Amino acid sequence: MIGITAFGGYIPRLRLSREAVAQANAWYAPQFASQKGERAFANWDEDSVTMAVAAARDCMGPSEDRSHVRCLLLATNTPPFAERLNSAIVAGALTLDDTVEAADLGGTQRVALAAVTQAIARSNTYRGDVLVLAADRRRTRAASTQELEYGDGAAALLIGRNNVLAELIGSATLSVDFVDHFRATGSEIDYQWEERWVRDEGISKLVPRVVAGALKEAGVTADKVDHFIFPTSFSRMDAQVAKACGVRGDAIAPSMMERIGDCGAAHGLLMLAHVLERAQPGQIIVLAQFGSGAQAVVLRATPLITGFKPARGVSSWLSRGKEDRNYTRFLSFGGQLQLERGMRGEQDRKTALSTAWRNRTALLGLVAGKCRVTGSVHYPPSRLSYDPGAPLQDTQEPYKLADRPASILSWSAEYLSYHPSPPHHYGQIDFEGGGRILMDFTDLDVGEVDSGTAMEMVFRIKDVDTLRGYTRYFWKATPARDASGAIYNIG
């Protein structure tokens, strides 16, 4: 049996109030006045790579040994790099084995489904698992429909043969050049064609074909579908498609569009991960997506489905959101508004690539060195230990810190330097079991943390070298929050 063996997701904490956007733009675009709900938007230090890492960690949990992952497929239409394998950055952050086959996929909204079917095919040849990640952080123009409709997010599936939670029992694909929207290479913003044409000639005609094909391959009739997932930001389009396919109306999965927006390439898997949280053994799940054709897969949940829980899960990410009514923050984080940086913002952020490579496990994977004699933990790792009195040489062994509980020893929040989201919080983080790093904090508000606050590690953008177009990544500390977003463990 081949299928999904683990799942997870990630939704950024920030949720832009559509009402706030509509109010800000009312003088120019009054047609958005009735917009309700929120859309998720990435913090300034998040992109498709960092969100993919977050989703993968949600999916796999704090596993020490990830050598079972033999292949990583990253589906995104917003890769930070056109050349520099984005999935290799993710693989490094996840401390996957160097021999993993990592690849970036893109080009259509249904690319994540293409990744799933490729993963299934590869599972026939690999001994280990295939990690499918989907993430998007799409740019939009101010006062556009997309600005309100789009969202940022990521999802993850582990595909393999062991402990399958949902078996893939059918799939179908149509690849045609139906251009509902496009974005040329080098462009940032999508160009959209008329919605009515897309609905009537595109979605309504192409999607039912692939759903029917996939159901036929699965040997399942449409009325037996328990969860029907069709991500769309078009009003009631999912219900129309379900009806056209013969799927019961009560099987339609919640789109989450009202709460987080349409997370692009990630949205289908995000909805799937949401559905899998509550799916019952034997249930039939259909996931269909539209884009340069259409694609559908049919899954059947196994008895193991009720025994699996992602680290947080889509439900928890959904509820942890924090409403933001600050439209200029959204514009600034999305590169749509150039704020004055001051002279301190002029500092060159050039990355020495040779240094980055030499220290790749420490930088991408947050791997420290643990002295096998004294047990002391060193970050960054070094040949000589800091142990007072008698430093030991070459005694440190790799020791991962990313998933270890940590807390704040000391901190500050400063307004002096240039920071995209002031004040700049950073401080000394102590890890349970040893290890200390002076590091940046992210995803927190003024007054939320103090010495003793429990913190978690997140993989984020460290700096952007605007002169050369290079993004460097590192880990940051963020307050450990419960599903309501509340911080716990203030000591």
Next chain:
Amino acid sequence: MANGIKDKVAILGMGCSRFGERWDASPEDLMLEAYSEAMQDAGITPDQLGAAWFSTHMDDVGTGRGGTPMSIALRLPNIGVTRVENFCAGGSEAIRAAVYAVAAGACDIALAVGVEKLKDTGYGGLPVATVGTYIPQWYPNAVAPANFAQVAAAYRYKHRVDPKTLKRAIAHVSVKSHENGAKNPKAHLQKTITEEQCLRAPTIAAPLGLFDCCGVSDGAAAVIVTTPDIARGMGKRNLVTFKALQIACSNGWELQGNGWDGSYFHTTRIAAKRAYAEAGIDRPREQISMTEVHDCFSITELVTMEDLFLSDEGNAVRDVLEGEFDASGRVPCQIDGGLKCFGHPVGASGIRMLYEIYLQLNGRAGARQLGDPSLGLIHNLGGQPSQNVCSVSIIGREGV
């Protein structure tokens, strides 16, 4: 076995430029200002100088690298000029080199000059420094106020100090330094401030406000040293001699290990113990007449009182609030205004601290002259709380 520096080297002369926003002066002008005063004080001519050390930190906005900027600015007679750089403790590093050279007998008379020209960057605060190729890839884009504010957070957490009480105590530190600085005509900031002003000032790096941060100044300071015998031979009396010169440098333990709690300066405690031992001081609270400490931020000065063993651990808040380190207190601190008000031209600061104690020991400190000081301590810190260079020096009257 080494037996220390005590009484082996005397100060022959000192000079210090006016500190501040010296829009009128280049680094060369500042050096000349300090050097001229020192040479006049020493009563020597350039050809008597055997060697020189030059402290400057920010080569990119200051003088440039190497020894030539100083040699050219002062038209030195082709003697060796060595640039030293040790963050904000570079001035003490230059002093140490000159003193050791004289003590070793390598030269009879040595010169140390420190200078910094910070006000040619176009913005307030310290310029951003380069830190190699690895550190920027993981370390926060840290700034000094937030680095030192970490100590406030950790100190408050460890000693369970009420945030408002700590804020008041560090405000007292600054109010006191402004009172002292108001009597110093060379000081950058010569106005008194109130506690209320401190508490209401805008936050720079929580919990530090504007008045918890020292001035960013242009300035230079110079010292000329020789042996006590040579000094006496030149007719000098009431010599001021070095009793101790200690520098302790972090090795990563505070930054990386879990043993340091962030509430104190590990290197200061080490350097202080070594300095007291070198100077033969066993009761610092009674024996030290005055201190000039590295009050880059008010919290630094407060914690340093404990690290120099002038306050018991956890008691500095109370001691500061009770005025123990005020001009009229038990051990006056920053009688010249300190970094806070005299100013902080990085590479010059260690020498400026020495300058004030030298003036005080000679009874030449004008309106701010203390009663009868005999031993003064200089604490000069470079870097940041979790990784730094700390210099603790003690000078005093000969024979004390």
